[in-house]
Amino acid sequence: MKHTSYGFDVLALVGQLRFKHHMTIAEITEELTDRGVATSERNSQRLYERYLTLLRSSVTDYVKEELKHVVEKHGGIMISMDGVQPEKGNETLYVVREVFSGSTLVAKSVKSSSTEELKDLIQPVIGFGFPIIGIVTDGQQSIRLAMESLLPDVPYQYCQYHYLKDIAKPIVDLDRKLKTGIKKSLRGIREIERKLDRSTLEESEVVKDYLAAVRSVLLEDGNPPLDLPGVRIYETAEVIQASLQKCLDKKGALSTPKRIQNIQQTE
Numbered sequence: 001m002k003h004t005s006y007g008f009d010v011l012a013l014v015g016q017l018r019f020k021h022h023m024t025i026a027e028i029t030e031e032l033t034d035r036g037v038a039t040s041e042r043n044s045q046r047l048y049e050r051y052l053t054l055l056r057s058s059v060t061d062y063v064k065e066e067l068k069h070v071v072e073k074h075g076g077i078m079i080s081m082d083g084v085q086p087e088k089g090n091e092t093l094y095v096v097r098e099v100f101s102g103s104t105l106v107a108k109s110v111k112s113s114s115t116e117e118l119k120d121l122i123q124p125v126i127g128f129g130f131p132i133i134g135i136v137t138d139g140q141q142s143i144r145l146a147m148e149s150l151l152p153d154v155p156y157q158y159c160q161y162h163y164l165k166d167i168a169k170p171i172v173d174l175d176r177k178l179k180t181g182i183k184k185s186l187r188g189i190r191e192i193e194r195k196l197d198r199s200t201l202e203e204s205e206v207v208k209d210y211l212a213a214v215r216s217v218l219l220e221d222g223n224p225p226l227d228l229p230g231v232r233i234y235e236t237a238e239v240i241q242a243s244l245q246k247c248l249d250k251k252g253a254l255s256t257p258k259r260i261q262n263i264q265q266t267e
Contacts, residue, residue: 006047010037014044015051018084019102021223022161025084030176034183035219048084049093052107063103067130070100076133079105079125080159081143083113094118096125099136118146126150138162168225178230182217182237189214206247213240 010032017023017031029044039047070077078099083092092113096106105125110117126132135156137143147156165172189211196204196211217236222229 006037006039006043011047011051011054014047018048018051019097022165034180045084045093049109052093052095052104063105064128066101066103067098067128070098071130074100074133076131078134078136079122079132080136081118081122081147082138083140083143094121096121099134113140113142115142115145115149118142119150122146122150164225172224172228175224175228175230179233182230182233186214186218186237210240210244 013032013035014028017028023031025041025044025048028048029039029041032039032044067077079096080099081094081096083094091109091111093107093109094113095104097104105128106121108121110121132151132154135147135151135154136159137147137156139158139162144156147154192207193211196208214237217233217240220229220233220236222232
């Protein structure tokens with residue numbers, strides 16, 4: 001992309017982490033860092049804004065046709081509204097989406113999160129003329145008041161995902177530490193790969209396959225709170241470890257020392 005060192009792949013990933021995995025800017029920054037993309041919360045926010053700029057340009061006749069299909073199938077559209085503020089004192093970026101189709105209808109940064117400001121963002125959605133049969137938000141009071149003022153007769157629901165995420169936060173925090181610890185314990189495979197490049201042993205190809213499996217573990221991802229990435233990585237790594245130990249046993253090699261047998265052990 002122009003005026004930035006990040007590619008469209010990173011931009012798309014930021015959008016996926018935000019809208020599919022419901023990550024905050026801080027969590028997106030941490031995830032990008034874990035994937036080897038050096039960034040900061042401020043840069044993550046800028047990438048998110050660029051992503052939304054592209055989305056705003058997509059609210060065209062195609063999106064309206066998509067909404068027509070949603071109305072035909074469900075009897076109306078269901079809207080959600082969410083805001084992201086990277087740091088206190090900065091503008092907050094609000095996004096209004098259609099729930100069934102996932103289409104972004106409005107995306108705009110505002111200086112104030114007051115009810116009146118948010119009503120200005122909701123009005124264009126009402127202006128599309130499609131029947132609105134439901135509202136889903138994260139429970140923010142100003143959003144709720146804005147929705148109740150403009151759409152008093154439309155059923156309102158607190159987002160189940162946010163509800164589950166709030167309840168599961170202690171577990172998700174522990175899972176994140178588990179994920180980080182396992183990844184640290186699996187570092188150093190590049191050095192093993194260099195040694196294999198110089199090896200002529202038949203077993204080298206088998207070891208390369210195992211290293212490829214380990215690399216896939218490092219890229220493993222989940223969708224907390226229902227699909228915890230740390231637990232997924234742990235279970236996958238255990239399978240690899242058991243397979244490797246089985247190979248060693250068949251060859252008559254010594255068992256893996258107990259002190260390093262559990263790959264999840266961290267400081």
